Amino acid sequence: MRTHKKLLITLLASASGLLVAPSLFAAPVVLELDYEIPVQQNQVAFVPFAGDSVLSPIILSDLSRTELNVTSKNLPQQPRSSSELAGTLPVWQNMGIPYLVIGSTRTNRGKIVTDYEVIDVKSGLVIEGKQSLSADNNKESMRYAGHVIADKVYELITGTPGDFSGRIAYIEEIGRGKDKVSRLKVMDADGENARTITEVTGSIFSPVWSPDANRIAYAVQREKSHPVIYVQSVSGGGASVLTPFAGSNLSPSFSPDGNRILFSSSFEGSSDIYEMSASGGTPRRIINWPSSEVQPNYAPDGQSFVFVSDKSGFNKPQIYRYEFGSGRTIKVSNSGYATSPQFSNDGSQIAFLNGRSAAIMNSSGAVTANLGNTGIDEAPSFSPNGKRVVYASTQGGKGVLTIKSLNGGESFDKSGQGILRSPVWSASPK
Known part of the structure; x- marks a missing residue:
């Protein structure tokens, strides 16, 4: 849909290049333009x-998969800065x-420098000023x-940090x-740029990111x-054995400061929950x-953790929460069958397996x-801002990872060879 209007466009550029209100000028310069506006x-x-x-x-692909409706089509101009936009702001406002x-x-000394601005069109203000990244x-x-x-x-527009720079x-x-x-x-x-960190003959279980990714x-x-638990740098190098203990050692979880790891192990009998230094050493049974x-x-605050127990009866696992301070x-x-709990980063939600269904509580x-x-x-894994989840499934005999929006954004799939399992989302690397 388009409307055909004659616009009175006031030249509003100040000396600083910021967009300012017309009322600040005693004698604005006015141009009459005949312009077809795409609404x-x-x-x-x-x-x-x-x-x-x-x-x-x-950037466009990332933003287009959120709840924001983003377009790069049918735009009246291709401005590169707010100073270039100043004279034609009303055109954009009428859109x-x-x-x-x-x-x-x-280019600056071999680096690529990007200068960008997010503009509140109604007010003409640049939100938090010009941004630069090298x-x-x-x-x-x-x-x-x-x-x-x-x-x-995404953060400048919504107030919530985006989740695009994390990895899966x-x-x-x-x-x-x-x-x-x-x-x-x-x-x-975004499902691109996949690379192998390690390969083994056998099975890998329950990967988990350190807080610094x-x-x-x-x-x-x-x-x-x-099963033995390893810790490995994502940038390369060999893996270090964390649990050289007899028995099944599974499900590691980093503490929020990255210094400790929780895990389950049966090396002293039935499977129990232990905590130890992320660099190894003697574990403490909790x-x-x-x-x-x-x-x-x-939990994200490090004051508690959730875990699964079958104390209610055979094949009736339930999720429990342990508080470090009080014990x-x-x-x-x-529900009748609940396993694989994982907190969202703000601690308000827990992804889990509800019977045979991936769910959130x-x-x-x-x-x-x-x-x-x-x-x-398997349960889903939250993105860093909790607005999306990733989970594994099989579709037509193929392994598929689904990245699903929880607030109206676009969901999409990423297929691979064989069976895909246990996707987990990292924070942005620090």
């Missing part, structure tokens, strides 16, 4: 950055799009820079039995051996019930979202 329902107009062909498609993203790239001139750095800029643009670790399994090969892989949050802890079970206790996960344990889940145990039976008995 749109989008919330954000994104103008591809001047001098750039790499960052803009990444009815609340926010405008503009910018440009330049990146190395290579594919990896430029992709990351695009995600970081998308994070910041997952397991890819090929073959069966003694011929099974498992790969621990990492990809960008530089390490991953995971369990490996080779043929005729018990939960020692006659039943089996597994799958611990630290008190309380039951959290209210609040901290009181009430189910707030049911994602259905995925064909793989």
Whole structure:
């Protein structure tokens, strides 16, 4: 839909280049323009950055998968800065799009510098001023820079940090039995740029990120051996054995400060919950019930953790919460079968497996979202801002990772070889 109007456009550029209200000038200069205005329902107009062909498609793709309605089409101009926009602001205001993203790239001492602005179109104000980001001139750095800029643009518009610069670790399994090969892989949050961190003959279980997103802890079970937990740098190098104990060592969870790890182990009998230094050493048993206790996960404040126990009866696992300060344990889940708990970063939600369905509950145990039976008995993993989840499923015999919005954004799938399991989302690397 388009409307044909004659606009009185006031030249509003101040000496500083900021957009200012017409009432601040005693004698504005007025131009009469005949302009066809595209009326749109989008919330954000994104103008591809001047001098750039790499960052803009990444940023636009990221933002387009959120609840924001983003467009780069049918725009009246291609401004690169607010100073260029000043004279034609009313044109943009009449389009009815609340926010405008503009910018440009330049080279400085071999680096690619991106200057960009998010403009509140109604007021003409640049939100938090001009933003700048410098990146190395290579594919990896430029992709990351695009995600970081998308994070910041989303935050400036919504007030919530974006989740595009985090990464997703997952397991890819090929073959069966003694011929099974498992790969621990990492990809960008848009499903691109996948690479293998480690490969083993056997099975990999329950990867988990360190808070700084530089390490991953995971369990490996080779043929005729018990699962052992390893910690490995994402940037490369060999993995360090964390639990050289007899028995099943599974489900590591980093403390919020990254210094400690919770895990389950049966090296002293039935499966219990232990805590130890993330660099190794002697573990301390925390939960020692006659039943089996597994799958611990630290709360974001580090004051408690959730775990799974079958103390209620065989095949009736439930989620419990342990408080470090008081030593008190309380039951959290209210369903008949609840496993694989994982907190959101703000602690208000817990992703879990509700019977055979991936689900989400609040901290009181009430189910707030049911994602259905995925064909793989695993819980979803929250994105850093809690607005999206990632989970594994099988579709047509293929392994698929689904990144699903929880607030009206676009959901999409990423397929791979063999079976895909246990995706987990990291924070932005520090």
